[in-house]
Amino acid sequence: MFKKKSVYTFLQAQVAAFVGGVIDYGLMILLTEVFKLHFAFSILISGTVGAIINFSINRFWVFKNKSGYSSHINSQLFKFALVVLGSISLKSFGTLVFQKVFQIDYKIGRLITDSFVSYGFNYPLIKYWVFRTKEKQNVIE
Known part of the structure; x- marks a missing residue:
């Protein structure tokens, strides 16, 4: 059975992902179509911008993790950067596979990969x- 708080947190995280994703996706198309960058490079740049927005929304609204300790935010930023690096790599590779192997337009391949x-x-x-906060480490949601 789902806890209401878990469902609410999941939905909030999806809003954060959507906002960051729309900016990420729109910037990817702008950089690829207007500035003629290869979509893999566009994904790298747009993914970084989207990640900054996503991190901010997640930290302050979704997970309400506003600790004032600089070491705490540094730890979160480091972990988030690793997740973003993995995410951008997976998105770039997945989009490339859909485009090269299955001949699917990069814009559609990106949407499939993103999901x-x-x-x-x-x-x-x-x-x-x-x-993850210390109090959540002992509780399985």
């Missing part, structure tokens, strides 16, 4: 590793 990466990689790591 798997967001739910299967980003959300669990962000919730249970990046923004």
Whole structure:
């Protein structure tokens, strides 16, 4: 049975991911179509911008993890950066596979890849590793 708080947190995280994702996706298209960068480089740049937005929303709204300790935020930023690095790598590789192997337009391949990466990689790591608080470590949600 799902806890209401867990469902609410999941939905909030999806809003954060959506906002960061829309900016990420729009910037990827802008950089690829207007500035003629290869989509893999566009994903790297746009993913970084989207990640900064996503981190901020997750930290202050979703997980309400506003500890004033600089070492705490440094730890979160480091962990989040590792998640983002993995996420961007998976998104770039997945989009490339859809485009090269299956001849699917990079914009569609990116959307397909994003759905798997967001739910299967980003959300669990962000919730249970990046923004995990000491009081949550003893409780299984």
